[in-house]
Amino acid sequence: MTHSRAVFRKVTLASALVLTASVAQAGPFSAVKIVNSRSVTQFEYDQRVQFMTLLNQPxxxxxxAMETLIDDRLRQTAAAEFGIKLSTADIQAGMEEFAxxxxxxxxxxxxxxxxxxxxxxxFRDFVETGLSWREVVRSKYGPQIxxxxxxxxxxxxxxxPSTTLMLRMSVIEIPALGESRETGLKAAQDLLLQLKSGVDFATLxxxxxxxxxxxxxxxLDWVKLSDLPNDAAVAVRSLGAGKVSDLVVLDDKVLIYRVEEQKQDLLTPKTEVLDYAELLVADDAAALGAVRANxxxxxxLYALAKGLPEDRLRRQTLPLGQVPKDEAAALSLLDAGESSTDLMRNGYRVFLMLCRRGPAESELPSRDEVRLQLTNQQLGAQAQIYLEELRSEAILRTP
Structure with a gap:
């Protein structure tokens, strides 16, 4: 038996005593808290205590248990007000992700x-509430971000990078090249409609x-998201297990993916590189001040170098060990976007700016991935603020 399974099988004596005592005090389906117009029952409370115990919640x-159940009632009310209704497949995918x-x-x-x-x-209710709340937050704040x-x-x-997204998927590949391109596109669209109606992916x-x-x-075997063609990565990155992508139209074929599993693997950068730029500027305070200000x-720097000889601006991306020592020493003191003017070259002052320090370009996420991560960060912050508002407005009663 794995450690994780052993942890989940452990039920503490404290949890059992809480369950016994609480049921003795009230019927299992009697309300122990009213949140606006929604009830929290004794049974739900006891179940939540046991569930949190199994998860080793500190x-x-x-x-x-009571605080999270109150929050769940507020989330459920918000989901109802926004008309959020999840499909059975959505909930199942969420349960698979949690497990x-x-x-x-x-x-x-x-x-x-x-x-x-x-x-x-x-378990199902716990997952459904969390998924519904996520959709509420996206509906309310997504358009504003x-x-x-x-x-x-x-x-x-x-x-x-600390992790990389790995996907195990299945794919349907339809040729779409030359005179057969329109036929291929039509065939792929028909297959996508069948998949959305519930036809088995593997059979098709x-x-x-x-x-x-x-x-x-x-x-397919496990694959890194970053190893997929860009259009394919965009189509599948946010799909949960069991979800089918939209059509991925490439130059010679059309692909339809179904995500089976996804996981995060640890990633260690292979080589630290420095991306930096050098602009040669006249050695006077006014010239340097104008560069800094803009x-x-x-x-x-490209706009500032327009019209200058090509050798006045140089941008390089080099492994740390290949950067000249004087430049490496100056760059070691800088964060991305910061600059130094300590060096001279050919009678000019070197405006040295660090563009990026970190992994090689091949190990970086795409701009779309970064955009999604930043969006989720902002949605998470808005979700917390919104929940605090709902708490402050809630009417709580103990029967």
Whole structure:
């Protein structure tokens, strides 16, 4: 038995005593808290305490269980007001994702919690509430969030990879080249409609895909998101397990992906590189001041160098060990976007700016990935503010 499964099978004596005592005080389906017009029952409270115990949740579980149930009622009310309704497939995918954190699938996870006295519906309700709340936040705040190109530049300049997204997928590949391109596009669109209506992906792949894995129902090995063609990466990066992508139209074929699993793998940068720029400027305070005033990133230097001889501006991306020692010493004191004017070359003052320090270009996320990460960060912050507002306005009663 793995460690994670052993942890999930452990039910503490404290949890059992809480359950016994609470049921003795009130009927299992009587309300113990009213949140606006929604009830929290004794049974739900006891189940939440046990569930949090199995998850090794730290802190005062008796208090945390009630607080999280109150928050769930507020989230559920918001979801109803926004008309959020999740499909069975959405909820199942969310359950698979949650169970995957313990290296289990949803069925294994459900079996373990059931043996510990926790109803499968408790797990399902917990996941559904979280997914619904995520959709509420996206609906309410998503249209307001705009990530600027400058913000993406700053994030990429300071990016240090720790994990990489890995995907296990299946694919249907339809040739679409030359005179047969329109026919291929039409065939792929028809297949996508069938998939959205519930037809089995593997069955359609065996019958229609022209890819090398067609006989295996289109099943692919694990692949890094960053190793996919850009259009394919954009199409699948935000898909949960069991979800099918839109059409990915390439020059010679059309692809339809189904995400089976995804995971994060640890990633160690192979080589630290320095991306830096040098602009040769007249050695006087006015000239240097003008450059500083008009430069916030390395890209700004191109406009300043317009019309100058080509050797006045140089931008390089080199492994740390290949950077000349005097430049490396100056750059070691800088963060991305900062500059130094300590060096001289050929009678000019060197305006030296660090553009980025970190992994090689091949190890960087795409701009779309960074945009998504920054968007999710802002949505997370807005979600917390919104929940605080709902808490402050809530009417709580103890029957």
């Amino acid at each position: 802190g005062d579980l008796a208090q945390l 995957g954190r313990a290296n289990l699938d949803a069925a294994q996870f459900t079996q373990i919690i059931t043996q510990a006295g926790i109803e499968p519906q408790t 705009a990530i600027s190109e400058a913000a993406i530049d700053r994030a990429m300049a300071s990016f240090t 792949a065996r019958a229609n895909s022209k890819g090398r894995t067609a006989a295996q129902g289109g099943a 430069t916030s990133s390395c890209n700004d």
